[in-house]
Amino acid sequence: MSKTQPYQPFLLRLFHSINALLVISCVITGFLVYDSWDGRFCKVGLTIKNRSLIDIHGTFAFVLFLIFLGFIIVSIKIGRNRLVQSDDWQKLTNNVGENIWWYRLHRMVNTTILFSAILSIGSGKLQDENWLPNGEMYHFWYSLHLIGWLIMLLAIATHLLMSAKVGGYPLILSMFNTKYLPQESPKLWPEKIMAWLKHPRI
Ligand code: HEM
Numbered sequence: 001m002s003k004t005q006p007y008q009p010f011l012l013r014l015f016h017s018i019n020a021l022l023v024i025s026c027v028i029t030g031f032l033v034y035d036s037w038d039g040r041f042c043k044v045g046l047t048i049k050n051r052s053l054i055d056i057h058g059t060f061a062f063v064l065f066l067i068f069l070g071f072i073i074v075s076i077k078i079g080r081n082r083l084v085q086s087d088d089w090q091k092l093t094n095n096v097g098e099n100i101w102w103y104r105l106h107r108m109v110n111t112t113i114l115f116s117a118i119l120s121i122g123s124g125k126l127q128d129e130n131w132l133p134n135g136e137m138y139h140f141w142y143s144l145h146l147i148g149w150l151i152m153l154l155a156i157a158t159h160l161l162m163s164a165k166v167g168g169y170p171l172i173l174s175m176f177n178t179k180y181l182p183q184e185s186p187k188l189w190p191e192k193i194m195a196w197l198k199h200p201r202i
């Protein structure tokens with residue numbers, strides 16, 4: 001690890017990386033589902049109508065749902081200082097263009113991407129896998145799920161741009177670094193979980 005690379009807590013990195021991979025998989029497979037079964041707004045025609053596409057998307061999405069629950073808890077508990085702070089809104093007109101201002105925007109974008117994921121995953125959970133094969137494209141939750149896809153795409157792009165702006169490559173790489181401190185070792189997890197179960201703190 002280079003000396004200038006920031007250090008990110010291991011658990012946060014682990015959940016963030018798995019979550020990011022799954023979200024990207026859902027964005028891609030979701031688009032393929034739309035492209036083959038719907039295609040009202042634009043059609044690329046990459047795949048033919050294929051039931052297993054819906055199942056593949058559903059599988060990635062279901063695992064994402066479980067991982068996202070963990071990520072959101074870790075993000076709030078361990079990474080709270082990288083999410084929006086109570087005074088960020090009031091101070092948004094101060095120090096415009098300075099580093100601190102960009103960092104405030106970055107924290108807001110980090111929080112927005114969490115809400116975008118909640119929108120996509122929440123509306124996804126209310127889908128019925130038979131709607132598209134039955135040609136039922138008019139359901140409210142399906143339309144919301146499509147809008148969620150677009151918002152998710154914009155949120156990822158903004159999140160990447162802001163991460164690059166505030167910390168450049170070193171910050172981006174720090175989120176995918178595989179090294180960890182001895183006290184963060186997964187070998188200690190059973191011990192830590194047992195200690196937590198004895199004295200749970202929410
Ligand atoms: C154009 C884009 C998308 C389309 C057409 C689409 C379509 C669908 C369909 C048809 C289902 C029902 C499948 C099933 O229940 O097995 C579904 C479920 C789901 N989708 Fe999407 N999706 C899209 C994008 C996304 C994105 C971007 C995410 C998340 C970031 C997502 C997350 C989910 C979730 C969590 C479920 C529920 C899975 C479950 O628990 O069974 N989808 N989606």
Ligand code: HEM
Binds near residue numbers: 074080160
């Ligand atoms: C390849 C894609 C991604 C890259 C390169 C990336 C990069 C980063 C970086 C560098 C940070 C650290 C920011 C800091 O320390 O100030 C970060 C934080 C964060 N990212 Fe991503 N990210 C990606 C995808 C995602 C996705 C898909 C989501 C959510 C759906 C997400 C949600 C977050 C959140 C919520 C934080 C703040 C975590 C905290 O509470 O500390 N990221 N990301």
